[in-house]
Amino acid sequence: TRNRFLHWTSHGDTLEVVEESLDTNLLNNAIRLKILNCSILPGGVHVCETHSNVIVMIVTNQTVHRLVLPHPSRMYRSEIISDNQMQSIFTDLGKMNYKNPSNSYVIPAQPGRAQSSNASTAWLSSEGEALFAFPSSSGGILVVKMPHFDEDGPVTTVELKQTSVMKLLTGWMPTVIRGDHGPAHLPVSLAVHCLEHDALIFALCQDHKLRMWSY
Known part of the structure; x- marks a missing residue:
């Protein structure tokens, strides 16, 4: 073999x-x-x-x-x-x-896949689940998860939102950016690195920045 x-x-x-x-x-x-x-x-x-x-x-x-x-x-x-x-x-x-x-x-219509980007990645989890990731139309990363092929269960989706940090009087507070990105934030390439039970999704974007999501 x-x-x-x-x-x-x-x-x-x-x-x-x-x-x-x-x-x-x-x-x-x-x-x-x-x-x-x-x-x-x-x-x-x-x-x-x-x-x-x-x-x-x-x-x-x-x-x-x-x-x-x-x-x-x-x-x-x-x-x-x-x-x-x-x-x-x-x-x-x-x-x-x-x-x-x-x-x-x-792929569901909401949030849907960003039609202006062909970026995608896919991997297997440590439990044998198949996961697919691609840019969503609202500026995040949409992840589709299929259960292990020997197990029954529904296919599920989750949208990962990019977060920023705002400093308030009470300290640092994360906030979610909800779809107000311009085209410069759109990923042109995706890659994934699995670390134990976490998956780190890296996106190279049109503004020449490298962004990361954790799943």
Whole structure:
């Protein structure tokens, strides 16, 4: 299972992903997905690897999606595989429904996604939840959380607001800036760094400032 990697391209509503190996030929190693009436964001494909699975997370202009694929090490544990029998992790993808409500979600109109920004990021929590983040239309960061794929539960959203600090006579008091940002505050790129049970979301904005949110 070593020396295997994914590469992908997207255009409009179509995502093409290929799994390659430096050691052997893989069967059924290319897929093409169409997400109708949506446009996949530039940089909107994110891949996370666990011991048991490879998770592909997709952000479009209207939706988010999760593909749960088997990890190669789990596919061949008890089998003898020859070079011409090596299957790709995409082999059984046709049996999956990526539009299943547990793995697909329509971004709510309020607060909604900032249409003038294509920035996004996605990651897995320590509990295996899939999280997607992108700028909201009201100036914050909208986070969509899907429960672990083996668990039942609703998809939830939360909007992270940027805070400032005002000095009052009684001391320092944080206040929330509610959507009064100009275009200069709009993130052009997002990145996430997970630290124990916290996720730090970094945004590079049009005003050349780096802003951070904690989730």
